[in-house]
Amino acid sequence: MSSQFxxxxxxxxxxxAVKFAPDxxxxxxxxxxxxxxxLYDTHxxxxxxxxxxxxxxxxxxxxxxxxDDNEAFSCGVDWDVRRLDLNTGEQTVLSSHQQGVRNVIxxxxxNLLVSGxxxxxxxxxxxxxxxxxxxxxPSKCFSLSVSPSKLVVAMSTRxxxxxxxxxxxxxxxxxxxxxxxxxxxxxWQQRESSMKYMTRAVACMPNDAGYASSSIEGRVAxxxxxxxxxxxxxxxxxxxxxxxVDGQDIVYPVHALAxxxxxxxxxxxxxxxxxxxxxxxHKRRIRQYQKFPASIGCMDFSGDGKYLAVGVSPxxxxxxxxxxxxxxxxxxxxxxxxxxxxxxxxxx
Amino acid sequence: xxxxxxxxxxxxxxxxxxWCYYCERDFDDLKILISHQKAKxxxxxxxxxxxxxxxxxxxxxxxxxKENLTKVENxxxxxxxxxxxxxxxxxxxxxxxxxHNQEVTSKHFAEEQERARLxxxxxxxxxxxxxxxxxxxxxxxxxxxxxxxIVEFKENIANGGMQxxxxxxxxxxxxxxxxxxxxxxxxxxxxxxxIPGGPSPPPANPFAAPQQAPQQQPxxxxxxxxxxxxxxxxxxxxxxxxxxxxxxxISSAAKDAKDxxxxxxxxxxxxxxKEKNIRLVFSGDTESPEERMVRLGxxxxxx
Numbered sequence: 263m264s265s266q267f268x269x270x271x272x273x274x275x276x277x278x279a280v281k282f283a284p285d286x287x288x289x290x291x292x293x294x295x296x297x298x299x300x301l302y303d304t305h306x307x308x309x310x311x312x313x314x315x316x317x318x319x320x321x322x323x324x325x326x327x328x329x330d331d332n333e334a335f336s337c338g339v340d341w342d343v344r345r346l347d348l349n350t351g352e353q354t355v356l357s358s359h360q361q362g363v364r365n366v367i368x369x370x371x372x373n374l375l376v377s378g379x380x381x382x383x384x385x386x387x388x389x390x391x392x393x394x395x396x397x398x399x400p401s402k403c404f405s406l407s408v409s410p411s412k413l414v415v416a417m418s419t420r421x422x423x424x425x426x427x428x429x430x431x432x433x434x435x436x437x438x439x440x441x442x443x444x445x446x447x448x449x450w451q452q453r454e455s456s457m458k459y460m461t462r463a464v465a466c467m468p469n470d471a472g473y474a475s476s477s478i479e480g481r482v483a484x485x486x487x488x489x490x491x492x493x494x495x496x497x498x499x500x501x502x503x504x505x506x507v508d509g510q511d512i513v514y515p516v517h518a519l520a521x522x523x524x525x526x527x528x529x530x531x532x533x534x535x536x537x538x539x540x541x542x543x544h545k546r547r548i549r550q551y552q553k554f555p556a557s558i559g560c561m562d563f564s565g566d567g568k569y570l571a572v573g574v575s576p577x578x579x580x581x582x583x584x585x586x587x588x589x590x591x592x593x594x595x596x597x598x599x600x601x602x603x604x605x606x607x608x609x610x
Numbered sequence: 611x612x613x614x615x616x617x618x619x620x621x622x623x624x625x626x627x628x629w630c631y632y633c634e635r636d637f638d639d640l641k642i643l644i645s646h647q648k649a650k651x652x653x654x655x656x657x658x659x660x661x662x663x664x665x666x667x668x669x670x671x672x673x674x675x676k677e678n679l680t681k682v683e684n685x686x687x688x689x690x691x692x693x694x695x696x697x698x699x700x701x702x703x704x705x706x707x708x709x710h711n712q713e714v715t716s717k718h719f720a721e722e723q724e725r726a727r728l729x730x731x732x733x734x735x736x737x738x739x740x741x742x743x744x745x746x747x748x749x750x751x752x753x754x755x756x757x758x759x760i761v762e763f764k765e766n767i768a769n770g771g772m773q774x775x776x777x778x779x780x781x782x783x784x785x786x787x788x789x790x791x792x793x794x795x796x797x798x799x800x801x802x803x804x805i806p807g808g809p810s811p812p813p814a815n816p817f818a819a820p821q822q823a824p825q826q827q828p829x830x831x832x833x834x835x836x837x838x839x840x841x842x843x844x845x846x847x848x849x850x851x852x853x854x855x856x857x858x859x860i861s862s863a864a865k866d867a868k869d870x871x872x873x874x875x876x877x878x879x880x881x882x883x884k885e886k887n888i889r890l891v892f893s894g895d896t897e898s899p900e901e902r903m904v905r906l907g908x909x910x911x912x913x
Contacts, residue, residue, distance in 0.1 A: 319911070321904075323900060339910075339911045362900075362901070362911075364898075364900065404898050418898070459893075459895070460894060460896075460898070478894070479890055479893075510889055511887060512888075512891065513888055513891060514892075515892045515899070577891065577892075578892065578903055579891045579892055580892055584908070
């Protein structure tokens with residue numbers, strides 16, 4: 263059976279990221295614009311238990327788990343990439359960008375931590391040697407995602423780079439110049455977004471076949487890595503997260519994408535407060551959940567695919583000179599056995 | 611691979627589609643129709659068993675649930691009767707079939723006409739049922755013939771009578787026929803026999819008439835031939851008003867051309883018509899929402 267509840271103790275400002283621990287589907291990290299990172303055990307007591315709070319000096323824009331359930335990395339408006347020891351609360355600055363740092367992501371297979379910043383660089387940290395290198399990007403980093411072998415970087419100006427993680431690992435291993443240690447790594451592929459508007463989020467398929475990206479104009483594109491014509495001709499984009507009010511189409515940005523680790527289907531979360539599950543292979547919407555009370559800023563499936571965490575915060579819209587007040591909450595949805603299963607899978 | 615569908619089915623294809631007596635929906639395939647009927651109209655609401663006919667469901671309800679079925683579920687109000695035994699396409703009364711076919715036919719021609727209006731393309735299968743494209747008339751031309759026509763054309767221009775409907779006008783593309791330079795005498799008449807009857811809608815089509823407003827002359831592919839050196843006069847326009855009418859023609863043609871363009875763009879990408887009535891909640895193109903939030907000041911960090 264599926265059920266849904268909200269965490270009892272929520273951040274006080276916008277939620278920038280929610281992430282489940284790799285080995286535990288009840289351990290959840292939440293980063294917020296209120297300058298804190300929160301660690302919860304979602305099922306220790308009803309409404310979840312706040313285990314710890316890690317204060318930062320600036321709004322935290324992203325968070326990810328590291329090599330185990332007790333290591334995390336954060337980044338934020340203060341230009342720093344930090345390592346958090348979740349047991350002791352100790353924070354170490356790993357590197358500093360020249361601008362706010364939008365994303366951090368960890369690849370366990372290659373033991374690499376990658377951060378992407380608005381200063382148009384990536385920092386690639388080799389966690390086994392604590393070496394790190396800088397890779398120049400043509401424009402600002404807006405979203406990062408890793409598959410088992412690739413890193414997808416979505417940037418402003420609708421650019422998209424796909425790197426082989428092995429190339430990155432090699433480049434960092436070979437170069438140990440002092441910071442910023444700029445290395446030249448050619449992307450495995452450079453693409454332009456197939457959507458007309460700014461890219462909002464990108465997420466890789468867990469089976470390493472491709473990725474989905476979303477734009478601020480209520481659209482999601484699904485593409486495949488394989489450069490062959492046959493695979494490329496399979497790519498498509500579709501409209502979603504829109505509603506018609508008085509004959510006017512209101513188009514919301516699609517802030518969040520997350521792939522289900524088991525079924526390979528994916529969820530999209532939009533400014534309209536709607537979370538929808540899609541079967542990217544069969545081009546079907548599986549289901550759409552009841553509207554959440556505010557914009558969906560971020561989402562994550564737990565490692566076993568049993569839970570979906572949804573970060574809900576009021577959305578930032580055109581013409582606002584302050585953040586709107588509204589609900590800031592993390593919802594945990596327990597998925598039924600077949601809830602996120604695609605069409606093909608259910609036939610078996 | 612399945613056979614690629616024609617973009618626009620012919621009338622015959624539409625008439626051939628199986629359809630449901632109870633709700634007038636049509637289907638690709640008889641099997642789908644039957645499963646539709648079983649699921650929508652012949653399903654027992656007590657035990658979800660799908661029966662083959664309304665009669666079957668009635669008997670089932672009677673025997674299994676001791677209830678009387680009074681009407682067919684989900685049917686149009688005038689089609690709820692249990693007395694008519696329907697299975698797939700079988701059992702539909704002849705007058706209902708006729709009525710359905712008539713509706714499909716008139717809808718087909720209405721759509722076709724609308725499409726022709728939007729795209730400016732000729733109505734293809736004017737005699738619908740045939741399903742064949744009207745073949746373009748092949749024009750046999752010799753080098754001499756072309757040269758002769760060039761000379762005549764130049765004379766024409768020299769005499770000040772630019773053919774407004776012949777070759778080369780930039781607004782011409784809406785003209786549905788291939789833009790044959792039309793110069794009355796020089797055209798071998800034998801090659802043009804079929805044109806007057808050309809792509810006009812079938813006489814029976816009630817929707818054809820209102821589309822052809824008198825000002826839309828340029829859509830008429832071939833105006834009546836006139837002696838060369840005189841601009842062709844649209845019928846009904848007095849000579850004095852000629853200049854004005856030409857202007858009007860050009861502007862209406864240009865407008866039509868624009869409509870066509872719009873329609874095409876609408877098909878290709880995002881619909882340009884809708885675009886006007888769209889509001890993006892966030893519409894930056896170089897700055898993400900997060901960057902703007904940082905600039906609000908509340909979250910600013912001075913390093």
